[in-house]
Amino acid sequence: MNLKKISVLGSILVTGFIAESSFACSSCGSSATAPLVLNPNENLKMYLGLSQNFGYMNYGGYGASATTRTANKMLTSRKTLTLAVGYRTSENSFVTLTGSVIQNEGPADTMNYANGTKTKYLLGDPILSGRYNLVNMGMDNIYRPQIQLMAGYKPGLAKNMVDRDGGAVDTVGNGFHQTNGGIDFWWGMPMIQFGASQLVTYSFNRTPGNDFGGGINQAKRTRDLQYTTVLTVGHAFTDYKFSVQAGMILDYIGEETIYLENSAGNQISKTISPAQSNSAFFLAKFNVTDLDTLRFTYTIGGAYDGNLGPYTNSNQTTSNSALVAYERTFF
Amino acid sequence: MKYNFILKFLSIILLLNSSISYALCEVVDLDDFIKSVHGKKNIQLIFFSSWCSDCKKELLKIKDNLNENYILINTFDSIGKGEIALKSLKINHKCIFDKDRLIAKKYNVKSVPKKLIVP
Numbered sequence: 001m002n003l004k005k006i007s008v009l010g011s012i013l014v015t016g017f018i019a020e021s022s023f024a025c026s027s028c029g030s031s032a033t034a035p036l037v038l039n040p041n042e043n044l045k046m047y048l049g050l051s052q053n054f055g056y057m058n059y060g061g062y063g064a065s066a067t068t069r070t071a072n073k074m075l076t077s078r079k080t081l082t083l084a085v086g087y088r089t090s091e092n093s094f095v096t097l098t099g100s101v102i103q104n105e106g107p108a109d110t111m112n113y114a115n116g117t118k119t120k121y122l123l124g125d126p127i128l129s130g131r132y133n134l135v136n137m138g139m140d141n142i143y144r145p146q147i148q149l150m151a152g153y154k155p156g157l158a159k160n161m162v163d164r165d166g167g168a169v170d171t172v173g174n175g176f177h178q179t180n181g182g183i184d185f186w187w188g189m190p191m192i193q194f195g196a197s198q199l200v201t202y203s204f205n206r207t208p209g210n211d212f213g214g215g216i217n218q219a220k221r222t223r224d225l226q227y228t229t230v231l232t233v234g235h236a237f238t239d240y241k242f243s244v245q246a247g248m249i250l251d252y253i254g255e256e257t258i259y260l261e262n263s264a265g266n267q268i269s270k271t272i273s274p275a276q277s278n279s280a281f282f283l284a285k286f287n288v289t290d291l292d293t294l295r296f297t298y299t300i301g302g303a304y305d306g307n308l309g310p311y312t313n314s315n316q317t318t319s320n321s322a323l324v325a326y327e328r329t330f331f
Numbered sequence: 332m333k334y335n336f337i338l339k340f341l342s343i344i345l346l347l348n349s350s351i352s353y354a355l356c357e358v359v360d361l362d363d364f365i366k367s368v369h370g371k372k373n374i375q376l377i378f379f380s381s382w383c384s385d386c387k388k389e390l391l392k393i394k395d396n397l398n399e400n401y402i403l404i405n406t407f408d409s410i411g412k413g414e415i416a417l418k419s420l421k422i423n424h425k426c427i428f429d430k431d432r433l434i435a436k437k438y439n440v441k442s443v444p445k446k447l448i449v450p
Contacts, residue, residue, distance in 0.1 A: 140419035
């Protein structure tokens with residue numbers, strides 16, 4: 001019997017197996033914000049998520065203080081279908097590409113909310129991101145965290161307000177081409193898991209050169225750095241192939257400056273104050289099979305309302321969201 | 332006198348520790364591996380990774396029953412990590428490092444821990 005036949009027979013003769021899933025969770029330190037992360041045993045993985053945002057609130061709306069919360073009537077609901085694909089590029093690194101289709105719902109006439117509602121379908125900004133495992137967890141020391149370096153790029157391609165593509169229902173992106181980098185820590189081996197990640201986002205300056213209204217040209221738009229902190233605690237019920245996590249996302253968005261120019265060539269600038277947005281999230285993951293995972297996430301936007309010093313929610317639109325996602329590992 | 336005794340005691344402990352050799356996860360060619368398994372009865376392949384918490388549980392469960400029918404396969408991992416993991420669990424047993432994940436591919440192993448019985 002030649003070697004090929006032996007190996008085929010060997011495969012056929014494999015009779016039993018214990019199908020237990022690993023809970024490496026690479027990396028759950030920021031899984032509340034990243035749609036797709038790859039475990040070390042995964043080379044190609046797909047993510048399909050459906051989410052609904054609702055309960056839109058404004059902090060610092062027109063005539064209100066920066067931290068006062070009022071209902072946002074410009075957008076009532078947003079449904080997002082997210083598709084992401086992750087590919088392992090080396091033993092310690094992988095890249096993901098994320099795209100989304102969005103359905104916005106809001107008033108047809110923002111001057112008169114009684115005039116019915118309108119629905120708009122939009123494409124979200126694509127996101128290309130990558131991660132590199134600097135340190136791996138290990139059973140020799142369960143308190144050594146997995147440490148990942150993160151980087152990403154998001155072109156501002158979606159309809160947005162910087163490009164004056166319309167109101168809240170007609171737009172979805174923030175209008176900036178952005179790149180980010182950060183670090184993610186995940187202690188996934190102890191009974192109580194813990195994660196912490198910090199991301200810094202840089203927004204490239206925009207020169208829209210469009211009409212800002214009243215014949216004024218929007219010459220340039222800049223945004224300062226954005227800092228996103230994610231803190232997570234979790235527990236894996238390995239016997240049930242089930243894990244739960246909860247945590248918070250603290251998001252600080254730097255000051256935005258709009259440079260305007262009138263027909264006489266005079267320049268003025270307007271600033272939009274820095275914003276803070278805090279969310280609380282609850283996540284449940286169920287490993288249906290070795291290769292299939294179901295994920296449910298509920299996020300409360302504008303969480304920890306009240307005076308939290310520099311972390312007080314301000315100058316932001318927040319919303320709650322419910323997400324169901326399916327992940328499939330191909331190999 | 333007292334210090335001499337402590338030094339001697341520590342030396343003995345060191346010697347004892349160094350005499351315990353832990354499994355070196357050997358890198359073998361896939362064909363050689365298949366040949367080594369072929370013809371043997373009830374061989375149990377235990378696939379594990381150093382980063383996997385469930386693997387630790389599984390290895391500790393079988394630790395006292397390990398015999399010549401068990402082969403530990405360190406997969407989805409970097410070379411050397413399997414040995415560190417086994418040493419931390421005080422497991423001294425035959426271990427294969429699955430270079431390029433070829434053995435996992437061969438036996439269609441997609442996640443760890445996984446136990447396969449080859450009759």
